[in-house]
Amino acid sequence: MGLMGLHKVKGNRFTEKEVCLVCDAKYCSSCVLRAMGSMPEGRKCVSCIGCPIDESKRGSLGKCSRMLKRLLNDLEVKQIMKTERFCEANQLPAEYVYVNGQPLYPDELVALQTCANPPKKLKPGDYWYDKVSGLWGKEGEKPYQIISPHLNVGGPISAEASNGNTQVFINGREITKVELRMLQLAGVQCAGNPHFWVNEDGSYQEEGQKNTKGYIWGKAGTKLLCAVLSLPVPSKSISNASGDQLHSANSRSILDHLEHRTLQKILLVGNSGSGTSTIFKQAKILYKDIPFLEDERENIKVIIQTNVYGYLGMLLEGRERFEEEALGVMNAKQSLIEDEEGDAKTNVKTLYSIGPRLKAFSDWLLKTMAAGNLGVIFPAASREYAPLVEELWRDAAIQATYKRRSELGLLPSVASYFLERAIDVLTPDYEPSDLDILYAEGVTSSSGLACLDFSFPQTAAEENLDPSDHLDSLLRYQLIRVPSRGLGENCKWIDMFEDVGMVVFVVSMSDYDQVSEDGTNKMLLAKKLFESIITHPIFEQMDFLLILNKYDLLEEKVERVPLTRCEWFQDFNPVVSRHRSNNNNGNPTLGQLAFHYMAVKFKRFYSSLTGKKLFVSSNKSLDPNSVDASLKLAMEILKWSEERANICMSEYSMYSTEPSSFSN
Numbered sequence: 001m002g003l004m005g006l007h008k009v010k011g012n013r014f015t016e017k018e019v020c021l022v023c024d025a026k027y028c029s030s031c032v033l034r035a036m037g038s039m040p041e042g043r044k045c046v047s048c049i050g051c052p053i054d055e056s057k058r059g060s061l062g063k064c065s066r067m068l069k070r071l072l073n074d075l076e077v078k079q080i081m082k083t084e085r086f087c088e089a090n091q092l093p094a095e096y097v098y099v100n101g102q103p104l105y106p107d108e109l110v111a112l113q114t115c116a117n118p119p120k121k122l123k124p125g126d127y128w129y130d131k132v133s134g135l136w137g138k139e140g141e142k143p144y145q146i147i148s149p150h151l152n153v154g155g156p157i158s159a160e161a162s163n164g165n166t167q168v169f170i171n172g173r174e175i176t177k178v179e180l181r182m183l184q185l186a187g188v189q190c191a192g193n194p195h196f197w198v199n200e201d202g203s204y205q206e207e208g209q210k211n212t213k214g215y216i217w218g219k220a221g222t223k224l225l226c227a228v229l230s231l232p233v234p235s236k237s238i239s240n241a242s243g244d245q246l247h248s249a250n251s252r253s254i255l256d257h258l259e260h261r262t263l264q265k266i267l268l269v270g271n272s273g274s275g276t277s278t279i280f281k282q283a284k285i286l287y288k289d290i291p292f293l294e295d296e297r298e299n300i301k302v303i304i305q306t307n308v309y310g311y312l313g314m315l316l317e318g319r320e321r322f323e324e325e326a327l328g329v330m331n332a333k334q335s336l337i338e339d340e341e342g343d344a345k346t347n348v349k350t351l352y353s354i355g356p357r358l359k360a361f362s363d364w365l366l367k368t369m370a371a372g373n374l375g376v377i378f379p380a381a382s383r384e385y386a387p388l389v390e391e392l393w394r395d396a397a398i399q400a401t402y403k404r405r406s407e408l409g410l411l412p413s414v415a416s417y418f419l420e421r422a423i424d425v426l427t428p429d430y431e432p433s434d435l436d437i438l439y440a441e442g443v444t445s446s447s448g449l450a451c452l453d454f455s456f457p458q459t460a461a462e463e464n465l466d467p468s469d470h471l472d473s474l475l476r477y478q479l480i481r482v483p484s485r486g487l488g489e490n491c492k493w494i495d496m497f498e499d500v501g502m503v504v505f506v507v508s509m510s511d512y513d514q515v516s517e518d519g520t521n522k523m524l525l526a527k528k529l530f531e532s533i534i535t536h537p538i539f540e541q542m543d544f545l546l547i548l549n550k551y552d553l554l555e556e557k558v559e560r561v562p563l564t565r566c567e568w569f570q571d572f573n574p575v576v577s578r579h580r581s582n583n584n585n586g587n588p589t590l591g592q593l594a595f596h597y598m599a600v601k602f603k604r605f606y607s608s609l610t611g612k613k614l615f616v617s618s619n620k621s622l623d624p625n626s627v628d629a630s631l632k633l634a635m636e637i638l639k640w641s642e643e644r645a646n647i648c649m650s651e652y653s654m655y656s657t658e659p660s661s662f663s664n
């Protein structure tokens with residue numbers, strides 16, 4: 001039915017073409033718009049408008065070619081794909097769908113398509129439907145899906161619906177061999193040709209009896225079995241019905257695939273200080289409409305105020321130390337020159353000395369903190385001391401101390417952010433901003449798990465274009481942050497992690513020259529934790545994403561401190577041009593080279609232990625875009641591994657339809 005004078009494309013798969021959904025005429029990019037006009041029913045030749053589509057093309061409704069996206073703007077494409085999917089002429093004609101032998105009426109079809117759990121990919125054809133359990137299949141075949149039960153569509157189910165020959169019945173239908181096999185392996189007594197009554201939740205009883213005998217899908221193992229036999233299970237997990245747990249991550253992933261699970265769990269792990277809680281908070285701010293609740297903010301406020309005093313305390317301690325050192329040096333010099341003046345010491349000023357008033361406050365504060373009484377001065381005294389805190393922070397001695405912060409082991413880089421704003425932060429009605437919370441330490445519990453459920457917000461371009469894209473944005477993720485301390489030898493949570501989809505392991509790149517309290521290099525500590533996790537049996541089958549974090553700090557540090565400071569990085573030997581500048585003429589910077597080197601180090605280490613490929617992403621947790629990119633990479637990896645599982649599943653189902661494979 002293609003229009004005259006337009007050049008129809010021959011079916012060459014290498015030339016892009018757009019196809020009329022009705023008559024299959026193919027058009028190239030220079031003809032398609034003339035041939036199809038304004039497309040009020042989607043992609044149809046002008047002369048085909050109003051005609052029903054070719055049913056074999058139903059699956060491509062709303063999925064447009066790249067060609068059309070090039071020719072039209074986003075909005076137009078969106079609009080056309082929408083009408084293509086929803087216009088009346090393109091709807092599945094109800095009478096083409098037979099359920100339990102009866103053609104559907106339009107309202108029955110609507111009921112079927114709009115129920116909570118509709119049949120997937122409904123096409124014209126004959127289906128059977130067990131209204132009690134929701135089991136659904138093609139006429140003459142084993143069940144294919146479990147849809148919403150109790151829909152008033154089609155006729156009553158017949159015993160022969162699935163062409164079973166087992167003399168065992170479920171809700172009046174003689175079941176197939178694979179189903180019988182599944183029942184037997186699930187522990188259901190099938191001797192004596194029983195007739196079962198199975199409900200939507202999988203609870204079953206023998207016909208004529210009142211007591212529930214059990215739950216067919218109650219055991220996780222049954223679901224696995226169903227996966228292997230290509231039998232459906234209810235889409236909502238009812239595994240609570242029984243305490244059975246599976247203990248293999250491998251079987252778990254098949255299960256997850258089978259349950260078409262929409263919640264993907266991502267485990268966020270890293271050594272203390274690596275940045276896991278910053279990433280966690282960043283995700284909250286990025287993906288939650290209300291990242292922190294009112295009372296959460298109230299708690300966080302007190303945490304931040306306490307932190308400010310803590311940072312100040314560290315600085316004051318450092319100041320004392322530096323002052324003593326300076327005095328020591330001076331004394332040594334002085335005693336050489338003027339041996340006789342014994343009491344000079346008391347009046348000597350150093351770079352690190354402070355006036356008597358501030359000194360008194362400093363002494364009192366350090367004493368209070370040493371006694372663990374900091375809580376006592378909160379929150380009432382906050383306002384009173386704020387000016388003193390401010391004054392101390394501005395004092396030359398404290399600034400000089402701050403310059404040497406790398407020698408004050410525990411002082412975090414965010415200390416100055418809060419101390420700069422001490423006056424605001426220490427007032428009683430201070431309200432922490434999202435940024436304050438992001439920077440604040442101690443907000444995410446350091447002893448318990450923290451969970452965050454979220455989905456990636458849909459970008460405008462994704463909306464409505466492709467229904468499968470649309471589904472992506474409905475996918476929900478759960479980010480679980482595990483405190484590093486909890487992951488030691490006998491991690492109490494480890495069993496909870498078996499249904500996790502992937503592990504995101506965070507390493508702080510700027511740790512390469514840092515040592516822990518016992519003198520171990522922190523990068524080596526990170527490597528050790530990484531090793532223990534990637535080799536843990538529970539994580540064996542999982543994908544890993546390594547986030548190499550604090551890229552901003554690395555960039556700055558690696559210019560001053562050689563990466564070889566860490567013994568694992570001995571062979572870092574970059575060829576960098578002498579005249580490095582910000583622009584660098586497209587050559588990688590030292591920071592980039594260092595990141596790349598570490599990524600390779602970890603990748604090799606990972607594959608030497610697991611034989612698998614490690615995904616790596618460079619990250620700056622304080623930058624939302626960076627965290628967004630890293631977490632989206634995690635999502636892509638999950639999707640990708642799901643696809644792999646699909647491929648492996650379809651191999652399974654190929655075998656399982658082979659009667660010899662599973663018949664007894």
Ligand SMILES: Nc1nc2c(ncn2[C@@H]2O[C@H](COP(=O)(O)OP(=O)(O)OP(=O)(O)O)[C@@H](O)[C@H]2O)c(=O)[nH]1
Nearest residue numbers: 272273274275276277278412414550551620621622
């Ligand atoms: N400059 C910079 N600082 C970062 C980055 N990521 C985290 N930090 C800071 O590093 C410190 C530690 O980060 P956290 O997120 O608290 O680390 P953690 O993994 O939760 O560590 P624990 O709380 O000790 O378990 C905080 O002060 C963060 O603000 C980053 O990419 N760049």
Ligand SMILES: [Mg+2]
Nearest residue numbers: 277278441442
């Ligand atoms: Mg933290």
